[in-house]
Amino acid sequence: MSPLADRVIRARAWRRGLMAFAAGAVGALALPPFGILPALVLSLTPAVWLLDGAAKAGPGWAPRLKSAAFAGWFWGFGYFVAGLWWLGAAFLVEADQFAWALPFGVLGLPALLAFFPAFGFALAQILWTRDASRVLSFAFALTVSEILRGHLFTGFPWNSPGMALGQHLWFMQIASVAGLYGLTLLAVAIAGAPALLGTGATTRDRWTAPGLAAAVLAGLAAFGALRVPADPTAAVADVRLRLMQPNLPQDAKFNPRNRDIIMQRYLRISAEPGPDGQDHEQATHIVWPESAFPFLLHRDPASLAQIATLLGPGSVLITGAARMDEPLPGEAVGKFFNAIQVIDEKGTILGSYDKVHLVPFGEYVPRFLDALIRAVGLRQFVHIPGGFEPSERRTNLEVPGLPPVAATICYEAIFPGEVLPDGPRPDLILNVTNDAWFGRTPGPYQHFAQARLRAVEEGLPLVRAANTGISAVVDPFGRVTGSLPLGVEGVLDAALPAAVPPTLYNRHGRFVLTATLVICLMAALTRRRRRPLA
Template sequence: MIPLADRVILARGWRRSLLGLAAGALGALAMPPFGFLPALVLSLSPAIWLIDGTAKSGLSLRASLGSAALIGWFWGFGYFVAGLWWLGAAFLVEADQFAWALPFGVLGLPALLAFFTAFGFALARLLWLPDASRIFAFTFALTASEILRGHLFTGFPWNNPGMALGQNLWLMQSASFLGLYGLCFLALAIGASPALVLTGGTPRERWTMPALGAAALVALGAFGVWRIPAAPVATVENVRLRIMQPNLAQDAKFNPRNRDAIMRRYLTLSASPGRDGRTHADATHIIWPESAFPFLLHRDPASLAQIGGLLEPGSVLITGAARMDEPLPDETAGRFYNAIQVIDDRGTILGSYDKVHLVPFGEYVPRLLDALIRAAGLRQFVHIPGGFEPSERREALPVPGLPPVAATICYEAIFPGEVLPEGDGPRPSLILNVTNDGWFGQTTGPYQHFAQARLRAVEEGLPLVRAANTGISAVVDPYGRIVDSLPLGVEGILDTRLPVALEAIHSPETRSFSLTALLTICLMALAVRRKQRATSL
């Protein structure tokens, strides 16, 4: 009987590709909402064995690198299809317009993202040695590929392997000084180390690295238990939040023809009694989600007046809303922005934040492609010619009665180190995230989105206030504890207080330094091990 690891190592051709595909797909079970941590082992251990197979294939180094890259592509394709299948729901919202593109979204994006894991596997093979150090080679290479995925071509760090640790309250605390990519490094090392149990030559080779991985996991948990205080975080005085979750389907109902019905629904729900009997009159700040209106709120005095009539004197409403600038002298049309706007009890817009990091093909299409799409009789998702324009820089959102606000719209909250305003202004005291996940229905996508936004609270030491159209709306304290929330797919009101921010935090620069040091030490250890092996031969 050939042992399991040897079967994987000896696999060739389509069997090797199929094993890589299956192993990658298993890894998606470690992501939210499942959080099945053993799936990391079931996914990463076969990855180690598959790269072992390329190293023992007798191929030249160049051919072996290509073989490893191919395995990495199949592994990544399985991982991303299994983890991002829910993107297909967006193409069925207006099926008559977009159903044709569903395969491109469900399979095309994973196929592109898989080139990052292909690079990671090839780099790992380049650093490979037939001993325990190959775990570090794999960890270094895959972490490097994840950093590239999170930054190149506007970046897409969704379902970074670090989220396997970043969704557990105790394990996520290390993100406060290591960040998401530090968690990624640890998750890969811990998940891959059991591969040696079936391939080590001696008991020491088989068990030392897995034991260290288990000890690291226990240490992460212990640090989390130590870091999180037993008592709830204090709350900001004189701030009472009311978050409105309308659960409005992202279909034909969200249409300019239904503007009056939509506004009535928002106003009625915002004024309804909360779960503990409180009313909107008790709230100092009412918060509505992203894309709240199928029209331009700032150009609709009647709707602004209705909002002013809802608010008590001195209170404000914070809402997502598209806005349009007046056209410049050399332009025929104004520019549209995906924005957050602050409105007072007189119906006056006091301030705005414009989204910086737009969703490619969801909120904008490169102008040449946009022209080609329209020439073919098709259109993009947003009903705006040319899509939205990005803001040039992240700025704080001024909100009366609130401490400085770091505003984020939709998936801006998934980018580590990019949620704080730029410049030398005062440090924000909360992260505000308004979003609309109604495009994705009752799938795993909204859970993954919330988990990533929650991790930003731990990284930055700031509370998270999140208003989502269909959920998950929540208030999270700076340790990642959920103070209160509304589940996915329900209509409701959330009345809550604002937790205070942590004073002593690690800056994004500190987290970047910690990650750089971790990767540098790993690379130096690999270089030393390679030199030792060369000397002993």
């Protein structure tokens, strides 16, 4: 056993927690925008050693599980603090109202999320053995905890360890088979395997698992290289997109006093010549970002008329916009929805998509906390009376001149397997978002990377319009065919890549993942019986 591994395994009390926290924090460097893949090895290799130490915590299950969960919580706390610190920027947009809550966002949310890896570490300890199969047990358990994190309490699958692989073109291609959680299983197994270099009793014990991990990584790269075609993806005929990125500060965006300034800015930028000299009237579809206006566009004929002057014959505008239903009898106002609306050259709204998966505390206050929060004078971030209402179901957005569109607003695009509606398969994923809340931090890069991975999973192109960036067009293989960087104002003119046939993940993703996890569990249980800890 190496001295470093031995030191981690034998660590107790606060040293153990500190080591776990540091290991977790290092793992965040493997995520966008850094993408330092070896950082995940430096994060998960000590995690395996910490679990080795938990196995020596004492006789019986209680001390072992307590020690494993303790290490898992501190590992997760470090991972989420380092990976999500940028959430604090949202509390400073209206600092007079929300700055006091900044520590709760920067430290409180990571502290809660850390209970998921704590569970994963404890589950891994139940399956722990003395041989190399314990790395597979760890990968299985941490993946299960990530699946739970992505679904429980409305779900928050942000920065799953699989994104360490899911941001690199060749490695991300396996998501077309197994999705984000399949990537997570592989990432944890590969990055945890080098732990055997420090604990193996023989040369074979030390090198077999790392060698297999290197072979799997090479296999993923080879699969990706073979899957991604050398030629550009064919474009959809008669479609010319123009994505407008206004780069509007969040503190100005939702001030109704700025309504005319904002509208004129959007119109001016949209009408500017593109980088290649293209005129805006050549665009068949102009796309604006999420919640583009501090007013209700569908109740503002003057603004709709201004939009009509922008659009050429037969062209349409697709834009984020808050929408309100007609009030019911006895109600002063109707229900508000975070929506995408389609407007033609006459200023007529042709259709809408209402957001299904709202952001807790950002777009609505959970009902069981609503009375308490309002009693102390607080509200959600978005200035909507009562918050937004979620749509009951996801539907395709019908846009003239485009194939059926799977519309997503903001972080709806981070949920694997949930971006497509039931029914006929669409041919395009549309994502409009406003990441201005988070400034020039890692947050917008992480958001874009996760939306990009949905294109690979589903075999569909992605069209993404973001207020401050990153706006982009991505083909079904995850290749960025055009983009606007974070923090700039401008337009992106691009063709629409064609969809490819449904991926294995699209057709059987749940089955593939479930079957893989069951196989891993059965293998871990078999090894546990043959090589018990005591």
